[in-house]
Amino acid sequence: MAAAKTLDTLGISVHLVEQGEHLGGKAFDWACMATGVCQNCGACLSAELADQMNNLKHTTVHLKSSISKIKQNNERFETTLNDSASSTILTDAVLLATGMTAFDPAKLPDLGYGIYDQVITTADLNNILKQERLKEILPDTPSPSIAFIQCVGSRNREMGRDYCSQVCCKTAVRQANKILHSIPDAQITVFHIDLQVIGKEFRTQAADLKSRVSLLQGVPGKILSDHEKGRLTVIHEHPETGARTARHFDLIVLAVGIGPCVEIGEIAKQLDAKPDQWGFLSSSSSLPKGVYTAGAAQGPTDILSSRDQGIIAAYKIIQDLNTSPETKQKSNIVVLGESKDSGRICQSLAQDGWQVLQLDTGHQQAAEIPGVTRFSSTSLHSVSGTVGQYNLSFTAGEQNHSVKAAAIVLASDAHMVSDTGFSDSDKIKSLNQFIDIFEKTPDKVPKTVAFWLDRHGQEWKVSARTCLSLAAALAEKGKTAIIVMEKMLVHGIEGQELYDAARHKGVRFLRTENSAQITVTPDNSNVLLEMNEATLPGIRLTLECDLLVIPENVGPPVNASETARLLRQQCDSEGFLQSANVRHRGVGSPRRGIFFVGSCHDETDESDLKREINAVKAALVVLTNRDIKTELLPAIDKNKCARCLTCYRICPHNAVTIRDNYQPVISTDACFGCGICVSHCPANAISVISESGSVSSGKIASETVIFACDRSGALALGSAQDLGIFSEKNAQVIRVSCAGRIDEPMLIEPLLNGAKRVIVAACHEGNCRSVSGSSFAAVRSRLIVEHTGLNDTAIRHLSVAANEPVRIAGIVSAAGSGKEVS
Ligand code: SF4
Ligand code: SF4
Ligand code: SF4
Incomplete structure (x- = not known):
């Protein structure tokens, strides 16, 4: 969809072929993971993009259609669809964005999936969360015990699935947070190989999670039923010590890995493309001219990266077809x-x-x-x-x-601080110093070298990978290479291969729960590290090496x-x-x-x-080629404008510039049409051309009026309508470009005209495209209630995502019957 939108914007005809009944694939069905604030999963973007597909000028959508035949003829592609008309499409390029298949855990019968009702997958839990049924599947206790078992169908060499699926750890972290949001005393344990929580939003989230859940290294291979207590028993074996412990849970969630969509093999065959050993079309060199991939067709990837890959594929297509605008x-x-x-x-x-x-x-x-x-x-x-x-x-x-x-x-x-904290010792070097020695004077590299990862917090990807490569190279030369770490983040297939190669070549890995507990004593001949090694509980281990390498501390760019x-x-x-x-x-x-x-x-x-x-x-x-004429844009009436410059200060997209005589002007190229300036202008000097919703006619069709953001509330209500759980008979919906557009008169007017309640359905905090639009609306709603003495159910702010139809329908229905649901 991201590729189609990009190509369509540039005037290129696109056919979107989708097997399902709606666009968006599995991401469309994914639940919102917000916990009061957005957890940045990106799933709601899929619903938004699917909605936008309806307004594209050059795109034809083929729903409930699969590909029965595809062949290349004279640099063009002829695709025959399995639809009611067996349509044939002729195109100059083919983009395979065929999505993923979740691993079937029934292939690992010891995990009890399909045998015990309390064993579910992250995909099942997703559906449960989306249906708002979490409490129904847990015992009626304030602190149910829940386990997540990571890497089910990932990083498993015996099954030929030796890659990291990249999404399952993030999913588990988000789901654990979501559970704790609604059941704060839930006891959550995450069994993992090394929790792969990667990326800017995750370093802080993972640190926070560490204090709220129990993280246990090693994934259990067997789940047993505890008949007496109606719970499940997990035998956890420590991966390196072999120590076995029985633990009991009310619910076990298997974090299943992902593989390519099953149909891609046949399509690849017809196109003469060469899948890798796992079935992904991971390399562009494996693709014939004119064929592109994006998302899980390329390899394991998350929603945000898939979107980017789609946009990039569109760019490559226009480059290759030489249709790039001038x-x-x-x-x-x-x-x-x-x-x-x-x-x-x-x-x-x-x-x-x-x-x-x-x-x-x-x-x-x-x-x-x-x-x-x-x-x-x-x-x-x-x-x-x-x-x-x-x-x-x-x-x-x-x-x-x-x-x-x-x-x-x-x-x-990024700012790299190379000071190791031991600058007096020539036995301790920063990573860059060591690379210099390794490359320029390899004979000066001593016999035993230790690399200390996570010394300054979660190690950065490039540093971790560099240390893995160097350690493997040293081991290959017969030296002793040791990596000391809290965890090993493999960051996908390439990193997993590096990690496996390093182990294979004899690099030793020592693991600590907490890097801060390591003491380092350099002397003239060597360096001693004393640490609590995770596999040797109660023992303080001493490691002796000739040289200790500490990667640079990476921080934000200077200034x-x-x-x-x-x-x-x-x-x-x-x-x-x-x-x-x-x-x-x-x-x-x-x-x-x-x-x-x-x-x-x-x-x-x-x-x-x-x-x-x-x-x-x-x-x-x-x-540089966007058609802005189709967008809703505001205009300033110079005769009304008081030149207070509120619009200049408040615009979250910096679309207002100041001209001569302090006259603000809105740049149509820069404006997102959010309407925040409209609701903040004290002189009512700004109006939006052809705004979609208005209640000024005085006609109120329902006791409940909902102002619904175009990117969240309106889409959630649309899906709820499709599901038959919401009808406009229950509430009058007024779509707004952003909740920040809603001003005080808009909130009050429905109540004056007979409505009993007004609901503002806006984006979750941190998810508003216009940064503060949702927060502005929340503050406005609260202040009106406080200052007018209205009943606090008369105006309600609801933060919601496009993919929460069940939740919004439940809230609207409860509000209609005088109940409050969060
Ligand atoms: S608001 Fe969107 S991005 Fe944020 S957690 Fe919900 S679905 Fe994910
Ligand atoms: S907020 Fe309104 S009155 Fe103030 S400068 Fe902008 S358009 Fe003029
Ligand atoms: S509508 Fe939004 S983006 Fe456009 S000028 Fe106003 S505040 Fe800025």
């Missing part, structure tokens, strides 16, 4: 940052014909890049304007400059908060650029034309960087 070549793009990442993106943009200005904050002389104008030693002073016409002023050395740019890409480096301030952007909870809001990730921001790539915003390796650069290029093409 306008981009005229645009200036500014790339900010001192890093090699910034050089990479400059080069890549220049190769595609963009005019690139590199504002390098570093002082070193860098090699000239053809097509790139470079300023070194820069310091940014201000950024004004909006997409298509940003103005940046900066100094480069002693000189002041100002430039104009259509878009800005931030690509500064990240100042850069964010100048660009009117947010940082995440760790101080890295870009908020965790799924509406704008991977590379985007709430401000059109501002992008992030590389370690300034998240941990990225080489392939992430390539993906992000392509995602930026795809976004730039869309940006």
Whole structure:
């Protein structure tokens, strides 16, 4: 869908073929994991995209259709559908976004799936959560005991599924959080190999989870019924000590891994594509010309990455078909940052014909890049304007400059602190220092080298992988290589292969529950590490090595908060650029034309960087060719405007600029049509052209009036209607572009006209595309109730996601019968 939207925006005809009754695949059916605040799973985006498909001009959707035959003829593809008319489609390219198949745990009968009712999968739990039935399946106790068993059908060499599925640990963490949100005293245990909680939103979430659930290393192979107590017994065997413990649970959730969709094998055969050993079409070299992949067809991936892959595939298609629009070549793009990442993106943009200005904050002389104008030693002073016409002023050395740019890409480096804390000892080196020795003077690498991961918190992907590769190389040369860690994050197939290779080559792994308990004593000849090794409880282990390597501590780029301030952007909870809001990730921001790539915003390796650069290029093409005439946009009536500049300050997308005489002007290119400026303008000077909902006619069709956000409440109610659990007879629904559009008169008017209650159905905190729209509406609703003395059920703020039809229908129905449901 993301690919179709991108191609459609550029005027390219698309056919979307979907087996199911609705678009969105499995992601569409996934439950919202919000716990008062969004948990960034991205599932609601699927419902939103599916809704948007209805309005695309050049896209034909074929529901309940599968592919019966596909063949390539003279560089075109002829696809015959299994639909009622056996339709044939002729296309210039084929994108396989065929989704995934969840592992069937019945293949592991010892886990009791299909035998015990209390053994379910994460997919089953998802359905239960979506149906709001969690409490129905648990015993009536305030603290039910629930186990998650990770890696069921993943990282299992004997079954030929030796890859990490990448999504199951994140799913389990989110589901555990969701359970704890509704049952705070639930006792949750997560059995894992190494909990793969990766990415900016997860480092903090995982740290928080550690204090709320019991994390046990080692996954049980057998589940037994405890007939007397009606519970299930798990025999947990420690993976390395072999110590066995029986534990009892009311519910066991198997975190099942994912594989490619079953049909992809046949399609690949017809297209002469070459799947890898697991059945994924993971490499573009395995695909014939004109065939592309995205999502789980490529390999295990999550919803957000699948969306990005779709956008990137669309970009590759337009590049390969040479249908890329012309306008981009005229645009200036500014790339900010001192890093090699910034050089990479400059080069890549220049190769595609963009005019690139590199504002390098570093002082070193860098090699000239053809097509790139470079300023070194820069310091940014201000950024004004909006997409298509940003103005940046900066100094480069002693000189002041100002430039104009259509878009800005931030690509500064994460800040690496190499101080190991033991700078007095030449037996302890940072990772980069060690790489230098390893590459330049390999004969100086001593016999025993230990790498200490997680010393500064969860280790970054690139550092962990580098240590694995170096340790394996040392072991191969007959040296002793040891990795000391809290956990090993493999970050997908490539990392799993590195980890397996390191083990295979004889690298030793020592595990500690808490890195802070390790004491390090360097002396002239070696280094002693004393630690509580997780597999030897009660014993303080002493490790002796000739050299200890500690990866650099990685933190946000220097001046990240100042850069964010100048660009009117947010940082995440760790101080890295870009908020965790799924509406704008991977590379985007709430401000059109501002992008992030590389370690300034998240941990990225080489392939992430390539993906992000392509995602930026795809976004730039869309940006410069978007048809804004179709969107709802506000306009300022200059005669009414009091020039208070509230709109300039409040616009979450920075779409308001100030012209002569303090006159604000809304940029139609930059505006998202949220309407927040409309509801905040004290002079009522802003109106939205052809706004969808109004109650000013005075006609109220129901006792309940719902203002529903176009991206959340309205979609959830639409799905509820499709499911037959909500009808507009129960409530009058008024769609708004964003809950932030709703002002006081809108909230009061239905009540004056006879409605008994008004519900605002807005996005969950952290999920609002317009950042604060939902919060503005929540505060407004509360203040009206407080200041007018209205009954507090008269106006209610409800945070909801597009994929919560059952929950919203339940709440509306309960409100109609005078009950309160959360
Ligand atoms: S609001 Fe959307 S992204 Fe956030 S947890 Fe719910 S479904 Fe996931
Ligand atoms: S908020 Fe309204 S009155 Fe104030 S500057 Fe903007 S348009 Fe003018
Ligand atoms: S509608 Fe939203 S995005 Fe557009 S100018 Fe107003 S506040 Fe900004």
